[in-house]
Amino acid sequence: MRSYMNLSVAPCDDFYEYACGNWKNLLTNTELAQALNVSTELQVAQKFYNACLSAVVFPFPAAEPAYLKLIRSVGGFSKNPEGVANYLAMLLLYTMDAKLKGEKYHKDYCLSMVRFSFPHLLNKLYMADQFNERTRSEVYAIVQEVRNSQRKALEKVEWLDPETRREAQLKESTIESIIGSYENEEITTRMIQEIRGLDLKEASYPQSLIHLRKLVTRLRRFNGFHYEELHNESKPLDFLLGMQVNAFYYNLDNSIYVMAGILHPPAYHPDWPNSLKLGTLGYLMGHELTHGFDTMGSNFDSEGEMRNWWSKKSRAVFEERAMCFVDYYDRYLIPEINRNINGKGTQDENIAVSGGLQGALDAYRNQMKQLKNRSEGANATLESEKMPGLDLSPEQLFFLGFAQLWCADYEQEHYWEELGKEHTIDKYRVLGAVSNNHDFSQVYNCPSGSPMNPKNSCRIW
Known part of the structure; x- marks a missing residue:
């Protein structure tokens, strides 16, 4: 059997045999499947490729060598080296093919x-040109405002018992805020x-x-x-890349990361009124902070260790409220593909959207209260919170900013692509969040019992 690990040789003359003939020989090693804790033959080969040739990212420095040592210790692949070489060469060539449809795409590629x-x-x-201390300072202040509202929510939520509340408050108090990027020169x-x-x-x-x-x-x-x-x-190397358009919560060090790349419209502009800043960036911060207290994050304590710090009573109520989100989003029908949202698969993201939106709104209201106390005229403060040309109150603008973060134009294929992901399809992410927020229905005067102001809604924090 010819080996195609030499990439200068093209397997065109016997491509069908090349693609199909080696497949079963390569992927019948059940011992390796068990060792790597995967269930299908395809996953075995894919994991081998990821470990050896792909630019796979290992979050823990010591994990990668142990992974490779495990693969080398299992003798199955050595029984058919030509099959391994053929498969890996084909996979490598496939991943290196840009699949461009025309010459006009060469430059962008x-x-x-x-x-x-x-x-x-x-x-x-990018960081030298696009990020400065003024931005860092303002974004840090927004994070602190949202954290204050989260802290108050943990204090007043009625279903937490005292012991669990103390653990939750300890976790919140030790969250580290990284603005711009993590730095390791x-x-x-x-x-x-x-x-x-x-x-x-x-x-x-x-x-x-x-x-x-x-x-x-x-x-x-x-x-x-x-x-x-x-x-x-x-830390993982991606944490050093401030130019990425991202913000995230990291369970393993109980930290929130706000990357510099996200600090542009539609998420943030330094000249926007506070109502818009809190509705966009403030919401995103609240969203990520809430991930520390969703069904996954609630399994980690203040030191980033996986530990059950919940009482049985509080955990039971938490799970019941989390199930409310599952059932609520399950009912959303996507007419373009005649399928429903997967409420279970998107559960944590929906919890974070709800908690983040409420936390940001509470932070904005507290901020306005402080400004009015310091200002000579409350009316002047309210006017400064509006956007010229928009006949919207500041709080209406707050919710509008949140919704516009997720404006998207979907083709039918995009609905199918997004259906199985952890984030709810953008339209229903917005509708689900605001219809579960009583303040939204008051701000926009939604009739009681209407789809945007249902009688039964979901909330955890």
Whole structure:
């Protein structure tokens, strides 16, 4: 059997045999399947590829070498080395194919490849140009406002018993806020210096592309390759990339990360009124903070350790309220594909949307209360909270800003793609959040019992 690990050889003459003939020989190793805790033959081969050739990210520095050692210790793949080589070569070629539909896409593809391949270098340039201390200070203040409202919610929520409440308050009090990005200048510098090792072949685009992919793999697996010299508390490399459009809560260190890349419209602009800032960025902060207290986050304590800190009574009420969200979203029918939202699969995100929206609104109202107390005229304060040309009250603008974060134009195929993901399809993410928020129905005068102001709604925090 011919081996195609030499990528200069094209398997065109016997491609069908190449693609189909080796498949069963390669994927019948049940011993490896059990060792890697996967159930299908396809997953076995995919995990092997991810561990060896793909730019897979390992969150824990020590995990990658142990993973590779486990694979090498299982002898099944060595029984059919040609089959392994053929499969991995085909998979590698497939992943390196840009699948472009025309020459007009070449430039954008090349730009995206540069961005994907050298993110830490470009991030350094981006942060110097796009992020400053004024922005960091204001965003940190917004996070603190939302945290204050979350703290008050934990104090007054009636269904928590005293012991569980103390644990929840301890967890909230120890959350660390990282604004812009996580910083580790030593690792950033080393990642940039790795680029010097890129070997470009002017006469061979395919060979240069292979070398580029090898460099990307080395960079993305930096923590794994250097796990012996890195501190045990090293963060995933993506945490260093402030230019990414993202904000997230990280259970393992009980921290919220607000990346610089998200600090642009429609999420944030420094000149917006507070009503819009809290409805957009404030909501996003509240959303991520609530993840620390959803069905997954509630399993981690204040130190990021997985531990059950709940009493049986409080946990039972929590699960009952969480199930309310499952049932509520299950009822949303997507007429374009005649399918319902998966309430169970999107449960934690829906809980975070609800908690984040309420937390941001409470933070905004508290902020306005303080401003009115310091201001000479309450009317002047309210006027400054409106947007010129929009006949909306500040709180109406707050909810409008939240909704516009998720404006999207879906084709039918997009509904199918999004249906199985952890986030609810954008339209129903918005509708589900505001219809479960009593303040929204008051602000927009929604009739009682209407779809936007139902008699039975869901809330945890």
